[in-house]
Amino acid sequence: MAEERRITLINYGKIDPESISDYISAGGYKAAEKALSCKPFDIIEEMSKSSLRGRGGAGFSTGLKKKFTSEACTLCEQKYLVCNADEGEPGTFKDRIIMENDPHRLIEGMIIAAYAIGASKAYIYIRGEYYKSIKRLGKAIHDARQEGFLGSNIFGSSFSTDIEIRLGAGSYLCGEELTMLESLEGKRGYPRIKPPFPAGKGLHGFPTLINNVETLATVPVVIEKGADWYTGMGTEDSPGTKIFTISGDIKKPGFYELELGLTLRELIYDFAGGMKEGVDLKAVLIGGAAGTFVDETVLDTPMGFDTLKEKGAVLGSGAVMVLGHNKSIPGMTQSILEFFEHESCGKCVPCRVGMTQLVRLISSVNENGTGHKNILDEMLTEAEFMAKTSLCPLGQSPVLPLKSLKRYFAGHF
C-alpha cells in the first residue's frame, strides 16, 4: 500500500504556524537564502528541470511561466508576483491547509519566485472568508520582515521585495488570473481578454507571474533538494506530489498529499477508508465544478495531468468528490451548472445567457425525471458554442463536465 508523502505539508502538525523560529529551526528560509545566492536564471532552470506543474488547475509548467515573466522585458521598471489564494473551486481546500499550518513555506516560496523573475512587489490575493489564513499570513509576513527576509536587501543581497495581502470579494471568477489582476487594480472583477498574457502585460500593465499557493509552497523544497530529487517522485509527465482533497460518500474525507501516479482506487480505498457502509460507487467528480465525471473504469488509471486527459478527465485542483449509487447524476449536473450560472460575471452574452439556458435544459431533465433523448447533446452543443465565444475560461467551463458525462453517463439523461 502506498504511503502519504508529505513534501509541501512536511511541517504540518509539527511546528507552531505562528512561530517563525519554529519554521527556521525546521530548516526554514534555507532555500530562500540559497536561491538568493544563485543567479535568477539558475533558479528558473532548476524549476524547469523539476517539471513542477501549476497546482491551481491548469497544470502549466511553473518553470516556463517564470521564464516568460522574467524575459518579458528586462528594462521594465516593475514586475509583480501574485499568489493566487482565492481557492474557489468547490471541494478544494488544500491552499487553506497550507496557509493555516505553514504560512512561512508560502512566503519562502514567494521570495524565491519573486527573486527569480525580479519582482519587487508581491501580492497574496486571498479568499476573504479565510480568516485564519489571513491572520496567520499577516503575522508571518510581519515576522519575516522583522527577520529581514522581506523588505530591502534580503539576506544581504541587492534584492528587495515585499508581500501585501489583498482580500478577495467572494467571487469564484476572481480566482481566474486575469480577473484577479483587474480586482487587484481595484476594478470590478471582470475578466480581461488574452492576449496579452500576464507574463508580458499583467498587473498595471507590467509583467506578472501568477501562481497558486500550493505551487509556490512547493518551490522551496525543489530548490533545497534539487530538481533531480523532485522528479524522482510521481510520474514522468507529472512529477512530485499533489495534495488531494477528497469528499463525498467515503469514510474518511480529508486531505492527503500523495505522489502523483497513484490511482483513484488507492486514494479512495487506501486513504479515504473506502465507500460508506452500504453505498456503492457510482461516479467520481475530479477537479471540482470545472472538473470531470468518471466511472469505475477509470479507478485504476494512474493519476497525472496527461494520463487523466486520455480518459477525458482532468486533475484540476485535486478535488475529488465520490458519489454513491444513491446520488443522481443529473441532479449533480444541475448543481454544477447552477454554480456556474451564479458565478458568471455577466459581461459577455454567450456565458451570461448561455448558462441560464443550460440550467433550463438540465432542470427539465430533473423535473420530468428524464429529458428528451438528445438533451445531453443539446447541452453539449450549447456549451461548445459558449466555449468558442465566451470571453474568459468560466464560459468555457461547462464543456468539460458535460463531455465527461456524455462519455461515461449518457444513459442517465
Added chain:
Amino acid sequence: MEKVKLYIDGKEIITSRGSTVLEAALSNGIYIPNLCHHPDLKPSGNCRMCIVEIEGRKGQVISCMTEVEEGMVVRTESQEISLVRQTTLELLHANHTQDCTNCHSNNTCKLQEVTAFVGVDEERLSRLRRSRPEIPVDDSNPFFTLDHNKCIMCGICIRTCDEVQGVNALDYGFRGFSTLVSTYNNQPIKESVCESCGECVVRCPVGALYVKESKVPTHEVKTVCAYCGVGCNIYLGIRGNKIVSARGDRESIVNKGRLCVKGRYGYSFVDHPDRLRTPLKKTNGSFEEISWDEAFDIISEKFLKSKNKFAALTSAKVTNEDNYVIQKFTRAVMGTNNIDHCARLCHAPTVSGLVQSFGSGAMTNSIDEFTGAKTIFSIGSNTTAAHPIIGLHIKEAKRRGAKIIVANPKEIDLCRFADIYMQHYPGTDVVLLMGMINVILEEGLQDSEFIKTRCEGYDELLSSIAGFDIDSVSEITGVPANTIRDAARLYAVNKPASLVYAMGITQHSHGTDNVLAVSNLALVTGNIGRESSGVNPLRGQNNVQGACDMGGLPNVYPGYQPVESKQAAAKFEKAWSARLSRENGLTHTEYFTEIEKGNIKALYQVGENPVLSEADANHVKKALDKLDFFVVQDIFLTQTAKYADIVLPACSFAEKDGTFTNTERRVQRVRKAVDPPGEAKDDWWITCEIAKRMGAAGFDYENVTDIVEEINSLTPSYAGITFDRIREEGIQWPCTVSDHKGTKFLHAEKFARSSGKGRLFPLLYKASVELPDEEYPLLLTTDRSLYHYHTSTMTGRVSGLKDIEETELLRINPADAQKMGLKKGDKVSVKSRRGIIKVMADIDHSCPEGVASLTFHFPDAPTNELTICALDPVSKIPETKVCAVRIETCNSE
C-alpha cells in the same frame, strides 16, 4: 503615424498601426456586425458579434480587440462565423423585449441592424425565449429613462460614464444572468452621482436609455449653446415651431459632440409661457401691454431728454451684433461712454490685469489644447461645474498622462483627478502664487531665457518676492509648505503647463492683483505663448467675451480701442458720423451709486438681472427705485425687469442670427431655429428702432450681415472674420484679414503690449475687506452649480433642472455644523452686515472649516443681498467671493 497593410475579405487595406481590425474594416466600408463597439470608447468585447477569422490564428477572434498587423489576412464571413454570430444573437434576443414598434429606438436601433444582417432562427428563438420577470424601469432622472428590459449589456453607457465623463455613476451590478446596469448600491439614477449629461443616452445602441420627452425632429439647425462661455456647438432639432431635441456637433473642435446637462436638456425655456410677447408699460405699479410704436415713442422722448444722465447695460447673453449696436447707440446717439455689462462682475480684473501683463485680456490658448498640456493648474475655477466641457478636456488630459494641480478653497469635483490639491484660504491667492514663484526662483526652476528675452519688470518682481517666504505663505494660505513646493516644481518643470482660472481669482477687492500674480507665475516659468501653454481665464457667459470685444465696456470701442485715444475716437467719429465723448464712462458697479446721487436718471438695460447678480443687491434695489426712467429689454420679466418703466420683449438665442464669441476667442455662428413668441424682436433691431426714432443715422441695417460687415471694417481683430467664413467652423480672433486662419494661441512671438514684452509686477498681500469676526464668525463664499445658470432666468424655467436642484442650500463644513448644532436640511438664516436670507443647510465636506458657501441662482434666496460691494480699485469688480456672515437656525419658522 505608421501604416499597416492588411487584407480583409480579399480587399487590400492600408490603415494606421494601433487600430483594430474592426475599425479598419468599418472605415473601409466593410461591415462587421457589432454591438458593444463605440468609436469614442475603449473596446471591451462583450457582445461577441464582431468575430472574424484570421489566417494563422485559431478559431474566431473578436475584431474589436484585435490590432491590425502587417500582412494580416482577415475573413469576415464563413459558415462557422455566421453560425456563431447567429447563436449569440439568438441568446441576446431570448432576453429582449419583443415589442419594437413601441420603442424609442425603432429604426435607429443597432440590435435591429445587426439582426437584419445576421438573421435569427425564429424556431430556435421561440425555444430559447422564456418568461423573464419584467424589471422595473428607472425613470427617476427627469431627462431620461433606463429600461433594463431592453438593455443588451453592451456596457457602452458604463464605459461612457467612465471614459468620457469621468463620473462613474454606472457600473454592472449583480452577477451572471441577473447582471444589470446599475448605480452604486443600485439606487435610482437621480440619487446617484450622475450628472445628467446624457452622454450615455446618446451612445446607447438600443432603446434601453432614452430621452423622456423626445420627438423626431423634422429638421435640425446648427447653432451654439446659450449657457456658458465654452460655446459648445449644437444641433437643435425642430418640429413645428418647437425645439424637440438637441445634440452635440461631433465635428466641432470645441465640444466634439459632447454637451453638459444644460446644453443638452436645458432649452425648454425658449417656448415657456412666461416669455415676454409684447412691450409692457408700467402704470400705477402694474404692467400693461402696449404696441411697439407706443413703446418707441415713449422711450425716444425720454432718452432724448436724458442724454447727459444716461447709462446702458448691455448683455453677455446677446450676440456680438446686438452688443455692437447697443454700444454704438450709447456712444453715438446718447453721447456717453456709460456702457458696461456683467463682465464687470466676473472678469473685469482679467481684462485690466492681463492687458497690463500680456497686452490682451483673453484666454491665450484654445480649448482643445488642454489635452496636449502636461500640467494643468486650475485655480479658483470650479471647472467641471461651471465649464463642464472644458472639465472634460481636462479629464481627458489626465487620462493621457497630464498632471493636474488644483488650488481652491473648496474641495471641488476636479480634485478627484488632481495630483496636487491646495486648499487655500479664500482671498489668499496672491500669497499662494507669489509663494510658488518664490520656490521656483529659490530652486532655479525659472525659465531665465524667457525672462531675459521676453519679459520686463523682473527686478521689480524680485523686489517684492522676499515677503513671500514659504513659511509665511504656508501660514497665511493654510497650505502645507511641501504641497506648495511640489506644485511649484511641477508647474515649472512639467511643461507645457496650462493655467486655468475663473472667478475665484477675479471676484476680490484685489482681483487685478490676483490676475497679475497668475501672469507673473506663467511668465517666470515661460509657460505662455506656446501650444498648450498659457493663461486661460474661463469666461462665464456664452458671449461675455464677445460683449467685451464689441466694446460693451466704458473705456474701449470695439476691439479694445481706447476711448481716450485720439486716433481711435477720431476713427469712430468718422465711421459713425457723430461726436463722441473722450471720457471713460462709469462702470456697472458705479452706476448704482451714481443713480442714488442723481447723476444717472435713465437706464437702458438689455438681458441682465442685477437685482440678483450684483453684490449688495439691496443697494441696487434702492437705486433702481430712484431712476426716472428705466427700460429693460429681455426674454422674461426678470426680478430686475419688475423695476422697469418699459419692458421690451426680445428674441432668445434660438430665434436670432448672429455670432457669439466663446471663451477661447472663437467667433461662432448662431442661427435662428424657431420664430420668436408674440412680437418679440431681435435686440439689435429694437435698439436701431429707438435710435432711428431719435433721429440718428447709421442704424438702418437690413440684417445681421450688414452689422457684421461694419464690425469687420472697424475692429482690426475681427476684420477677417466675415459671416461667410464661419459658416461651418468659428474663427479665433485676432484675425486681421480675410485669408487669415485666426489665432490658436496668443503671444507666440511677442506679447500684445506696445513693447512686445510681457510685464512682471511686484505685488503685496492685501487681505479681503470683510473677514470673519466675533459678530459674523463665518466666511461666506459664492459658487455655482452645474444645473443652473446665473440667476436661473433660463434654467429656472426648465422643469428637469429645477427637479434636480430646486432650491438654494447653504453648504457648511461638518465641524462648523456640529458647533452650531446644525443638521442637513435645517432651515437657517444667513445674515451679513447688508442683508439676511433664509435657506436650508447642507453639510458638505468640500467646504473647509470656517467657510460656508452659497450659489446665487435662486431668486427666493438672493445671496447677493449678503455680499459686499467692496471694489477692486482698478477693475471695479465687487468682492463677491469673500464676506462675513452669521448663521442661525430658524426651524421653528
